[in-house]
Amino acid sequence: MLIFALVLHAAFAVLLPPLVRVLGARVFFVASLPPALAVLWALSQAPRIVSGRPISASVAWVPALDISLDFRVDALALAMVVLVSGIGAAIFCYSVGYFHADERGIGRLASVMVLFSGAMLGVVTTDNLFALYVFWELTSVTSFLLIGHDDRKEQARRAALQALVTTVGTGLFMLVGFILLGGIGGTFRISELVADPPTDSPWLPVALVLILVGAFAKSAQAPLHFWLPAAMVAPTPISAYLHAATMVKGGVYLVARLAPGFADVDPWRALVLTVGLATMLVGGWRALRQDDLKLLLAYGTVSQLGFLIVLGGTGTQVAAAAMIGTLLAHGFFKSTLFLTVGVIDHQTGTRSIAALTGIGRRMPVLAGAGALAAASMAGLPPLIGFVGKEAALEAFLPGHVPAPSPAAAGVMLAGLVVGSILTFAYSARFVWGAFADKETVSERRFQSPSWAFVTAPVLLSAAGLLLGVAPQAADAVAQSYAAPLPVGDKPYHLALWHGFGPTLGLTALVIAAGALLFAARRTVEQAQKALARWPEAELGYHLFVHAIYAAALSVTRRLQSGSLSVYLGVILATMLALPGVRLVAALVNGDLRLPFGSEEFRIWDSPLEGVVAVVLIVATIAVAREHRRFPALIMLGALGFGVAGLFVLHGAPDLALTLILVETLTMIILVFVLRRLPSTFNVRPNGWTKRFTVLLCSAAGTFIAVTLWLMTDARTATPISGGFAERAEEVGGRNLVNVILVDFRALDTFGEIVVLATAAVAVASLVLLNRRSRVMEQNGAETPEENGAETEDAKEGTAGPRAGIGTKEILGNDLRPDGAHQPNEGGE
Amino acid sequence: MTTADGAWRAGADGDGQGDGAAPEGWEAPRERWLSTVVRPAFGPRSVLLEIVARLLIPAILTFSVFLLLSGHDRPGGGFVGGLVASMAYVLRYVAGGRHELAAGLPMRPNGLLALGLLVACGTAGAPLLFGRPILETFSFSTVLPVFGTVKFASFLLFDIGVFLIVVGLVLSVVAALGARMEAEEEEARVRRPRREGGR
Amino acid sequence: MSAPGFILVIAVAVLYSSGFYLLLQRSLMRVVFGITALGHAANISLLLTDEAITLPPLLTGHEGELSDPLPQAMTLTAIVITFGVTTFLLALAYRVWLGDGNDEVPNDVEDRRIKQLSEPEDSA
Amino acid sequence: MNLLLVIPFLVPLVGAAVTLLLRRTPRAQQAASVLVLAAVVVDAALLLAKTAGGTVATSQAGAWEAPLGITIVADALSALLVLVSSVVLLVVLLYAIGQDIGGLSRAMPQVFHPIYLVLTAGVCLSFLAGDLFNLFVGFEVMLTASYALITQAPTRARVRASMIYTVVSLTSSILFLTGVALVYGLTGTVNMADIAEKLGAAPEELRMVLALLFLVVFGIKSALVPMHFWLPDSYPVAITRISAIFAALLTKVAVYAIIRSQTLLFGRDDISAVLLWMAIATMIVGILGALVQDDINRVVAFTLVSHIGYMIFGLGLNTVAGIAGVVIYLVHHIVVQASLFLVNGLIRQYVGHTSLRAVRGLTTVSPALALFFLLPAMSLAGLPPMSGFVAKVALFKAGIEAGGWLVYLGVVAGVLTSLLTLMAIFRIWVRGFWGTPMPDMVEARAQLRSGSSRAGLRFTTAMTGVMVGVGITVAVMAGPLTDIAFTAARELLDPSAYIDAVLQKGPS
Numbered sequence A: 001m002l003i004f005a006l007v008l009h010a011a012f013a014v015l016l017p018p019l020v021r022v023l024g025a026r027v028f029f030v031a032s033l034p035p036a037l038a039v040l041w042a043l044s045q046a047p048r049i050v051s052g053r054p055i056s057a058s059v060a061w062v063p064a065l066d067i068s069l070d071f072r073v074d075a076l077a078l079a080m081v082v083l084v085s086g087i088g089a090a091i092f093c094y095s096v097g098y099f100h101a102d103e104r105g106i107g108r109l110a111s112v113m114v115l116f117s118g119a120m121l122g123v124v125t126t127d128n129l130f131a132l133y134v135f136w137e138l139t140s141v142t143s144f145l146l147i148g149h150d151d152r153k154e155q156a157r158r159a160a161l162q163a164l165v166t167t168v169g170t171g172l173f174m175l176v177g178f179i180l181l182g183g184i185g186g187t188f189r190i191s192e193l194v195a196d197p198p199t200d201s202p203w204l205p206v207a208l209v210l211i212l213v214g215a216f217a218k219s220a221q222a223p224l225h226f227w228l229p230a231a232m233v234a235p236t237p238i239s240a241y242l243h244a245a246t247m248v249k250g251g252v253y254l255v256a257r258l259a260p261g262f263a264d265v266d267p268w269r270a271l272v273l274t275v276g277l278a279t280m281l282v283g284g285w286r287a288l289r290q291d292d293l294k295l296l297l298a299y300g301t302v303s304q305l306g307f308l309i310v311l312g313g314t315g316t317q318v319a320a321a322a323m324i325g326t327l328l329a330h331g332f333f334k335s336t337l338f339l340t341v342g343v344i345d346h347q348t349g350t351r352s353i354a355a356l357t358g359i360g361r362r363m364p365v366l367a368g369a370g371a372l373a374a375a376s377m378a379g380l381p382p383l384i385g386f387v388g389k390e391a392a393l394e395a396f397l398p399g400h401v402p403a404p405s406p407a408a409a410g411v412m413l414a415g416l417v418v419g420s421i422l423t424f425a426y427s428a429r430f431v432w433g434a435f436a437d438k439e440t441v442s443e444r445r446f447q448s449p450s451w452a453f454v455t456a457p458v459l460l461s462a463a464g465l466l467l468g469v470a471p472q473a474a475d476a477v478a479q480s481y482a483a484p485l486p487v488g489d490k491p492y493h494l495a496l497w498h499g500f501g502p503t504l505g506l507t508a509l510v511i512a513a514g515a516l517l518f519a520a521r522r523t524v525e526q527a528q529k530a531l532a533r534w535p536e537a538e539l540g541y542h543l544f545v546h547a548i549y550a551a552a553l554s555v556t557r558r559l560q561s562g563s564l565s566v567y568l569g570v571i572l573a574t575m576l577a578l579p580g581v582r583l584v585a586a587l588v589n590g591d592l593r594l595p596f597g598s599e600e601f602r603i604w605d606s607p608l609e610g611v612v613a614v615v616l617i618v619a620t621i622a623v624a625r626e627h628r629r630f631p632a633l634i635m636l637g638a639l640g641f642g643v644a645g646l647f648v649l650h651g652a653p654d655l656a657l658t659l660i661l662v663e664t665l666t667m668i669i670l671v672f673v674l675r676r677l678p679s680t681f682n683v684r685p686n687g688w689t690k691r692f693t694v695l696l697c698s699a700a701g702t703f704i705a706v707t708l709w710l711m712t713d714a715r716t717a718t719p720i721s722g723g724f725a726e727r728a729e730e731v732g733g734r735n736l737v738n739v740i741l742v743d744f745r746a747l748d749t750f751g752e753i754v755v756l757a758t759a760a761v762a763v764a765s766l767v768l769l770n771r772r773s774r775v776m777e778q779n780g781a782e783t784p785e786e787n788g789a790e791t792e793d794a795k796e797g798t799a800g801p802r803a804g805i806g807t808k809e810i811l812g813n814d815l816r817p818d819g820a821h822q823p824n825e826g827g828e
Numbered sequence B: 001m002t003t004a005d006g007a008w009r010a011g012a013d014g015d016g017q018g019d020g021a022a023p024e025g026w027e028a029p030r031e032r033w034l035s036t037v038v039r040p041a042f043g044p045r046s047v048l049l050e051i052v053a054r055l056l057i058p059a060i061l062t063f064s065v066f067l068l069l070s071g072h073d074r075p076g077g078g079f080v081g082g083l084v085a086s087m088a089y090v091l092r093y094v095a096g097g098r099h100e101l102a103a104g105l106p107m108r109p110n111g112l113l114a115l116g117l118l119v120a121c122g123t124a125g126a127p128l129l130f131g132r133p134i135l136e137t138f139s140f141s142t143v144l145p146v147f148g149t150v151k152f153a154s155f156l157l158f159d160i161g162v163f164l165i166v167v168g169l170v171l172s173v174v175a176a177l178g179a180r181m182e183a184e185e186e187e188a189r190v191r192r193p194r195r196e197g198g199r
Numbered sequence C: 001m002s003a004p005g006f007i008l009v010i011a012v013a014v015l016y017s018s019g020f021y022l023l024l025q026r027s028l029m030r031v032v033f034g035i036t037a038l039g040h041a042a043n044i045s046l047l048l049t050d051e052a053i054t055l056p057p058l059l060t061g062h063e064g065e066l067s068d069p070l071p072q073a074m075t076l077t078a079i080v081i082t083f084g085v086t087t088f089l090l091a092l093a094y095r096v097w098l099g100d101g102n103d104e105v106p107n108d109v110e111d112r113r114i115k116q117l118s119e120p121e122d123s124a
Numbered sequence D: 001m002n003l004l005l006v007i008p009f010l011v012p013l014v015g016a017a018v019t020l021l022l023r024r025t026p027r028a029q030q031a032a033s034v035l036v037l038a039a040v041v042v043d044a045a046l047l048l049a050k051t052a053g054g055t056v057a058t059s060q061a062g063a064w065e066a067p068l069g070i071t072i073v074a075d076a077l078s079a080l081l082v083l084v085s086s087v088v089l090l091v092v093l094l095y096a097i098g099q100d101i102g103g104l105s106r107a108m109p110q111v112f113h114p115i116y117l118v119l120t121a122g123v124c125l126s127f128l129a130g131d132l133f134n135l136f137v138g139f140e141v142m143l144t145a146s147y148a149l150i151t152q153a154p155t156r157a158r159v160r161a162s163m164i165y166t167v168v169s170l171t172s173s174i175l176f177l178t179g180v181a182l183v184y185g186l187t188g189t190v191n192m193a194d195i196a197e198k199l200g201a202a203p204e205e206l207r208m209v210l211a212l213l214f215l216v217v218f219g220i221k222s223a224l225v226p227m228h229f230w231l232p233d234s235y236p237v238a239i240t241r242i243s244a245i246f247a248a249l250l251t252k253v254a255v256y257a258i259i260r261s262q263t264l265l266f267g268r269d270d271i272s273a274v275l276l277w278m279a280i281a282t283m284i285v286g287i288l289g290a291l292v293q294d295d296i297n298r299v300v301a302f303t304l305v306s307h308i309g310y311m312i313f314g315l316g317l318n319t320v321a322g323i324a325g326v327v328i329y330l331v332h333h334i335v336v337q338a339s340l341f342l343v344n345g346l347i348r349q350y351v352g353h354t355s356l357r358a359v360r361g362l363t364t365v366s367p368a369l370a371l372f373f374l375l376p377a378m379s380l381a382g383l384p385p386m387s388g389f390v391a392k393v394a395l396f397k398a399g400i401e402a403g404g405w406l407v408y409l410g411v412v413a414g415v416l417t418s419l420l421t422l423m424a425i426f427r428i429w430v431r432g433f434w435g436t437p438m439p440d441m442v443e444a445r446a447q448l449r450s451g452s453s454r455a456g457l458r459f460t461t462a463m464t465g466v467m468v469g470v471g472i473t474v475a476v477m478a479g480p481l482t483d484i485a486f487t488a489a490r491e492l493l494d495p496s497a498y499i500d501a502v503l504q505k506g507p508s
Helices: A002-031 A033-050 A076-098 A106-125 A129-149 A154-185 A190-195 A203-218 A229-231 A236-246 A249-262 A268-287 A293-314 A317-348 A364-378 A382-395 A406-433 A449-471 A473-481 A500-520 A521-530 A537-559 A564-589 A608-625 A629-649 A653-674 A689-711 A722-731 A736-744 A746-778 A795-804 A807-810 B045-070 B077-095 B098-104 B109-129 B154-198 C006-023 C028-045 C069-100 C109-116 D002-021 D024-052 D077-101 D110-129 D133-148 D156-187 D192-201 D204-221 D231-239 D238-264 D272-291 D296-315 D320-351 D365-382 D387-402 D405-433 D440-448 D454-476 D478-493 D495-502
Strands: A053-064 A067-073 B140-146 B148-153 D055-058 D070-075
Touching: A002 A033, A002 A053, A002 A067, A002 A076, A002 A106, A002 B109, A033 A053, A033 A067, A033 A076, A033 A106, A033 A473, A033 A746, A033 D296, A067 A076, A067 A129, A067 A364, A067 A521, A076 A106, A076 A236, A076 A249, A076 A317, A076 A449, A076 A473, A076 D077, A106 A129, A106 A249, A129 A154, A129 A190, A129 A203, A129 A229, A129 A236, A129 A249, A129 A521, A129 D272, A129 D387, A154 A190, A154 A537, A154 D387, A154 D405, A190 A249, A190 A795, A203 A249, A203 A268, A229 A236, A229 A293, A229 A564, A229 A653, A236 A317, A236 D077, A249 A268, A249 A293, A249 A317, A268 A293, A293 A317, A293 A382, A293 A746, A317 A364, A317 A382, A317 A406, A317 A449, A364 A382, A364 D231, A382 A406, A382 A449, A406 A521, A406 D070, A500 A521, A500 B098, A500 D156, A537 D272, A537 D405, A564 A689, A564 C006, A564 D156, A564 D204, A608 A629, A608 C006, A608 C028, A629 A653, A629 B098, A629 C028, A629 D495, A653 A736, A653 B077, A653 B154, A653 C028, A653 D365, A689 B098, A689 C006, A689 D156, A689 D204, A722 A736, A722 C069, A722 D077, A736 A746, A736 B077, A736 B154, A736 C069, A746 B109, A746 C069, A746 D002, B045 B077, B045 B154, B045 D272, B077 B098, B077 B154, B098 B154, B109 B154, B109 D002, B148 B154, C006 C028, C006 D156, C006 D272, C028 C069, C028 D156, C069 D133, D002 D024, D002 D055, D002 D070, D002 D110, D024 D055, D024 D077, D024 D110, D055 D495, D070 D077, D070 D495, D077 D110, D077 D192, D077 D231, D077 D238, D077 D320, D077 D454, D077 D478, D110 D133, D110 D238, D133 D156, D133 D192, D133 D238, D156 D192, D156 D204, D156 D231, D192 D238, D192 D495, D204 D238, D204 D272, D231 D238, D231 D296, D238 D296, D238 D320, D272 D296, D272 D405, D296 D320, D296 D405, D320 D365, D320 D387, D320 D440, D320 D454, D320 D478, D365 D387, D365 D454, D387 D405, D387 D478, D440 D454, D454 D478
Parallel strands: none
Antiparallel strands: A053 A067, B140 B148, D055 D070
């Protein structure tokens, strides 16, 4: 059933775009079906799951690599499914009102959103590390596409790429961490790893840190949180869904998923608590000074995610229960708030606190829902947010639970209280900013939203209220999830009322201080402005990217010279550096010895051979030194005939005959071509470059010759050719070379004639073709059939040689639309 | 400035050697050879060279066939034979110019290439039909009235394929780099002033 | 066992060196010469894997050790392949001359453009 | 068995001859080429079915037993690569036909088909050659065809590119031939299985020199840093169909040759350290090059260089898992590179060029195009659930299992390269696919869609879609693929079955 739900998401993603023509924006109703189905199914299975019998399913994919699509829905997954699919379904319905039918790319949008919904469902239900990574990165990519939905805005493109690079880049760390972890644990099933965590490997901390890096980036933990506020350029339903309610919880989910097994491994807890707390404080502090409601919420989200990471990563029962409560709370209240802002933005055209007034009066229902959600965020009873926060404070009361250590718990508690105060303050600021009447602001004219548009936020905030009033449902899930974790003094249940105790006192403190902070908001704003601004986290990203590009440019500029001779020189140098150095080393070490002085050593086999060799050497050097074409050609001919002579001496009449014929033909053809070319070559002046070239080439030539000498000297077996003579009788031929060519190794000959035929066709097509193009040019004619139709080569050809624009100029006119840019293969 | 814009029209006509509408260069007068009044490729017309060429060419061609057939026992074979045969045509071109070359060809170079390739492929693939490995040789002997016992072997066919392809290659190259360029030069000579101005 | 005479080793070294040297020149015609020289060098290398036996590998019934036919067959194949490819290079040289008025191998345009950049074009 | 092993190169050659004769009837030519490649695909599938389980199929050309005659041999790796290559070749051919129908390209259709089929034969022969010299011949067949293809529709830029390409390839060929001479000098044989046995008696130092020399020879063709410079200067300039095939196949054939030579011939000597260093350099230098390019084709070409590094990394691990990773990566990368170049070809059709300085808003111009770019781009960046993800996991996993500081450095380089690939490839997306389309692009699209080239445009788009679909199939079938890859890797690391099959069983 779960697999069916996933497939359904994918199928709908394919089906939706064509439906847009018929349905317009109502296509989102259709889109809400798969997540709705998933959440209904999950709820129907909830009793069974909560009672400790998770649901499993599996599809094999690449068993040899342990990549398998295993699924397992337990309590934690259940909570996440409710968030992902439940909120998803609501947001899809909301989108019907948000998007106009003529919105650009609405089909694409709906399709990608459903795909995201499915991917997220996969993330929270899978039980295989690789499958988790698969779905995880799918959410990154869909998120990228959704952030960049309004791709004509530079800002959107930037933010999308930034989010992608951050999440996928860190996701790669996570992948390596997964592979390490699975390798250490011997299995890639998460449930098995958590149930029976490996402990003894020195690589385990490395694996965990790598995984945490991925989780932190996904959940926008400081200092990797910068992408999340930037991602707010996306349309509001997307922000609400991905960047508040679900995707960013991926990291929290992963931390919470692994915490039962690995929370006690250093440096897990230290890392999680530090980063989480820092994020909570930074986010809350930054939220206090935002003017844009959406950004306020975004920083609020960052803060809350830090909070959740702390709770999820601590690895105690109370913290775990608090995490479940806060997780659900956050999902509901944050999506409500975003949707509220979306409505405000949609109706009034702004979401700036400085420009909004009287919204509460004009949209009371919406304001009610928003206020309720904000109250939940602030941690006010009787909402689920309050329940979660109570539990959270309880979790860090020193002495109540075994981990973390009391001192650390004290610090954490203080941090959480400060964070909560900040949360209260920005929640209040949100309500005030969004709905309050402000005398200084003139009221805008706008239409009231349709009821359908407001339904989703109302429902979602109501869900928050419901869960708060009846926390038993959440508690059941929490207990089921927290069961394997270390217990404190007494079992803890999520509830509205725990009696008077330190936590209640702390809550009161939070409310009082928060209210104070809100009341003093002007002072706070000024204080924030007055403080030296610490470097933006985004700066790190920009520095990284810039460093990469600068490195890329400097490396490529230096290496990719564009000159053929340099390329060939480097190849020769490589040959010398690899086998060459090896050979020299062996010779120096005495592992190999040149056959000087051995019995085999001889100057020549016959004096005639010596003469031929000298002719060869002289002719070769002459060819290399000659700067005039025809003399060089004649020396080349002499060289060829010299080689033929050597062939005769070595008993190869066939070769000699062939070579002489081939040489003659080559000479004739060379003459055909050469008579058109200038009579001398352009030569480079003598200088160190030339000397270096000579040195390089001599070294390369010597290397090959010496290797040949050594190899032939060290022959290990008699050549196989003895067999040919024996078998030649069977064939009935007496010229062994020819018999080999046409019989024993006819396949080589076969290939060779194919080479010849191809070369012939190539030469013909190359020469004949050029002629035609010249005729065209003479007539000044473009090819006639392409009046308008831009064919593949037309532009290259015409824009190439003619547009003689200097490089600098091109850069200046990068985007000039008049065609002055020089595409692809610019000319000289 | 010569643009190399590849202004080539797809399917406009053959690649220059299609038989029907052969472009200039192949428009050879179908007269007896050496009677064409065309400038040879190099230098002035030399009667001596022409006569020598005329006398030599049949001999060269015969010799090339001999090399082809006897290659199995003596130095020679398809390559050498093919090279020698194509020498005959090169000689003919050098002596008589491009029209001469065109007039003397049995078939277009591409045809020779394709034919040679087909013959070679056929010889190579035939044993497969009988479930034998590629390129296995088969031979049989018959007694012919005049020649006595004649052995025929499939590798001879293969060698003929080689022969044809070598001839095809050389002709193709001579046609392209020799004859074609010569034709172009003639055209260019007409247009020279304009082009010089452009450089 | 079958190492060639020293002077031939030197000849091979010179052939390869000169071939490489010609290959590194800008003029495509010299590159063609270089390829030809290198082709010779490789062919001689193949042949030198055998001892210098002057008796050709013909089964004529004469006494004596025959030279090794296999490298010869391979050399023959290589000669012909080199010939085919050389003609192609010549056609290419001709083509280049038509386009540029010389037969030099120019540097790549796009590479040159990037060489002249001093700042990455985008770091976003 | 004889037939199955021979068809992949024999039938294309017959096809080449036939299409050369059919020059004046383009339709017949097209039909013949398609038929030939379809036959090769079917044949390769059958061959893979035979060899996937670990049997080594051999056929002795001319029925001469192994060291004397030439062995054609297919193990799981060869068969797999022949199959993938032929599928890619077929789809690219169909794409090319679509372009010709629509008059969208001015390549020479008459000689394109024969040469393309020769290229096919060369690629297949290289994969199936069991003989070192025959491998050389296979390479030459493939390369000569590629010289002819890269000069199709020669603009100045193309002639310049083909010079670089041809001369560098020739250098590599000459060194290859030299290597054959050296091997024959040392062992007196050219049959690879035979060499493998006889090299055992040779001095270790000489073996190492040979191993490194062959690494250089094939390293040039597979564009290992620092021998890679020619590739980005040549491949992107050719017309689409050609650069797609070159990028997809030619470097991979060279990588195959590296794998084969370093495992079968020189397997007993360890040059892992060299391979790993080269792999790291290749990954990093290649991807840094990709980041600063402005031309989409060039970006993709630089990523090609970079990702060759992944394959060499896997080979350098010298473990079954590592080499299996290489095999998966090979298959994945062949398909992905072809897809990306075909997409670039579509962009060229729409816009006339592929320079990022003048391409904007392609998603608006053609949503299908955007989708077809996005999926392979994700795959190239190793994002799940595409095939690139599986390949990367296989390699990383193998690396982490193998251990050692150099290997870990390699994994780090791999991770970094992965991230940079993402940046490079999504930079194309952000700059070229998003944004407001340039006015001339919209106009060009309107003209293309209304003009006579409409059918061709649709067809080429559809074929690009098919290629992307092949990529997705690779991802879906990753399970069986991985099993084959492991079989192949085991065969490569323990070549005794291969050697026995070639040397002892004789003609089958």
